[in-house]
Amino acid sequence: MPSPKLRVxxxxxxxxxxxxxxxxxxxxxxxxxxxxxxxxxxxxxxxxGFRIDDRSxxxxxIDYWHLVTLHTHPDWSTFALTHARLRPPGRVxxxxxxxxxxxxxxxxxxxxxxxxxxxxxxxxxxxxDRYPDDVYGIPTAGAVRSINLASAAAIVVYEAMRSVGALDxxxxxxxxxxxxxxxxxxxx
Numbered sequence: 660m661p662s663p664k665l666r667v668x669x670x671x672x673x674x675x676x677x678x679x680x681x682x683x684x685x686x687x688x689x690x691x692x693x694x695x696x697x698x699x700x701x702x703x704x705x706x707x708g709f710r711i712d713d714r715s716x717x718x719x720x721i722d723y724w725h726l727v728t729l730h731t732h733p734d735w736s737t738f739a740l741t742h743a744r745l746r747p748p749g750r751v752x753x754x755x756x757x758x759x760x761x762x763x764x765x766x767x768x769x770x771x772x773x774x775x776x777x778x779x780x781x782x783x784x785x786x787x788d789r790y791p792d793d794v795y796g797i798p799t800a801g802a803v804r805s806i807n808l809a810s811a812a813a814i815v816v817y818e819a820m821r822s823v824g825a826l827d828x829x830x831x832x833x834x835x836x837x838x839x840x841x842x843x844x845x846x847x
Contacts, residue, residue, distance in 0.1 A: 677775065679776050755796060764795065
């Protein structure tokens with residue numbers, strides 16, 4: 660029998676998780692699962708380093724894909740136009756290893772686009788240049804180049820939700836409606 664889970668209500672105006680030209684399917688899969696868990700739409704922008712057809716997604720082990728609200732955009736301009744049409748409109752918050760201000764200072768608002776770049780080179784410079792006051796980083800104590808893309812997205816999404824009060828009314832609910840029980844649900 661699955662154990663009860665800690666849940667919160669979906670946000671009325673959820674954060675939009677945006678990956679610009681992601682290259683590694685496992686990172687995108689982990690972020691898709693994050694989006695399914697937080698009810699945050701996932702936007703894939705530009706050329707992907709992998710395919711997202713059903714067979715490829717299954718092969719990458721992304722079994723939560725059907726629970727994700729997925730949008731694909733051929734380029735940044737198309738995404739920006741689409742995001743500007745949201746009601747209420749959200750702002751754009753970019754997260755980069757080159758950010759000079761902490762993600763904790765981003766001043767999140769519901770509906771904001773939380774933008775992350777490709778694993779090898781980050782957000783394209785022309786996109787960073789369009790939003791110079793909206794680029795944030797995740798501080799590190801160690802001498803690493805950056806934090807893994809999926810880890811960074813999880814850190815930022817949950818901090819954004821916490822900061823707007825979206826996690827304040829957590830409650831225990833039956834896990835009977837889970838789409839896929841976790842392996843730990845069967846291990847006692």
